[in-house]
Amino acid sequence: MVNNEGPAILIDNLVVRRGRNPVLHGLNLEIARGGVVGLLGPSGCGKTTLMRAIVGVQVVKSGTVTVLGQSAGAASLRRRIGYVTQSSSVYDDLTVRQNLQYFRAVLKAPKSDIDRVLEQTDLNAQAGQLVSSLSGGQRSRVSLAGALLGRPELLVLDEPTVGLDPVLRVELWALFHRLADAGTTLLVSSHVMDEATRCDRLLLMRDGEILADDTPAGLLTSTGAADTETAFLTLIGRPPSEQPSSSEQPSSTEQPSSTDDRSAS
Numbered sequence: 001m002v003n004n005e006g007p008a009i010l011i012d013n014l015v016v017r018r019g020r021n022p023v024l025h026g027l028n029l030e031i032a033r034g035g036v037v038g039l040l041g042p043s044g045c046g047k048t049t050l051m052r053a054i055v056g057v058q059v060v061k062s063g064t065v066t067v068l069g070q071s072a073g074a075a076s077l078r079r080r081i082g083y084v085t086q087s088s089s090v091y092d093d094l095t096v097r098q099n100l101q102y103f104r105a106v107l108k109a110p111k112s113d114i115d116r117v118l119e120q121t122d123l124n125a126q127a128g129q130l131v132s133s134l135s136g137g138q139r140s141r142v143s144l145a146g147a148l149l150g151r152p153e154l155l156v157l158d159e160p161t162v163g164l165d166p167v168l169r170v171e172l173w174a175l176f177h178r179l180a181d182a183g184t185t186l187l188v189s190s191h192v193m194d195e196a197t198r199c200d201r202l203l204l205m206r207d208g209e210i211l212a213d214d215t216p217a218g219l220l221t222s223t224g225a226a227d228t229e230t231a232f233l234t235l236i237g238r239p240p241s242e243q244p245s246s247s248e249q250p251s252s253t254e255q256p257s258s259t260d261d262r263s264a265s
């Protein structure tokens, strides 16, 4: 039975290692339903790992991840979550429309969804074009279009605006907010601090820990910074005891996991 109560994402004491690297060290997080939540932090801090744990493809050492009221990775969540990885997962030798027709059939989404997602991602003009001939930005929008099929309740988007020109970035953020207004929860990662101001809520990560969990305005107030980039640098400069939210330090006794990918085990 679909559970529409409670938070979209609830994470309790999540510990993840990737190979020999301790990546998440007892992370706690709660994300309410609806709204655009930005996940920001330097390269390698663990954003993708956290997203992988949420969509249920990451082997975890310990802790729990509950998504839309169910354990992350549960088969029943597959059609309720849309996930866009950093590298686009589309077929080069098919046209944009053929890719979407294939994903729609797998998801058993309504046929009318194809025209809707082409429109939402501004890909109508490229619908008949082979994916191999698209630009990088167009390609990544095909992945996004695929994730929008079936109207998932949660969208997990790993750096969806990389490679897009400023006009398309603005349009994409407007789309994210339209989806959020209709009740979708979006978790969007980015390196780009100026995108932080476009989010309803911000999670700032460093070294596998959530340094701050606030609204953009709240973050500026609590740090006294003039912009989000300065706020982040201010937080990084603070000792852990003074940071707004901090989690446990990594344990040095755990063994590396034999595989990183849950779907491979």
Ligand SMILES: Nc1ncnc2c1ncn2[C@@H]1O[C@H](COP(=O)(O)OP(=O)(O)OP(=O)(O)O)[C@@H](O)[C@H]1O
Residues within 6 Å of the ligand: 018, 019, 020, 021, 023, 041, 042, 043, 044, 045, 046, 047, 048, 049, 050, 191, 260
């Ligand atoms: N398959 C893997 N095996 C071992 N270590 C890994 C693996 N994948 C990632 N890591 C390490 O885990 C840490 C977190 O990586 P992750 O991809 O989650 O970071 P990120 O914040 O998403 O980075 P970026 O913004 O550059 O994408 C990094 O130190 C990375 O080197």
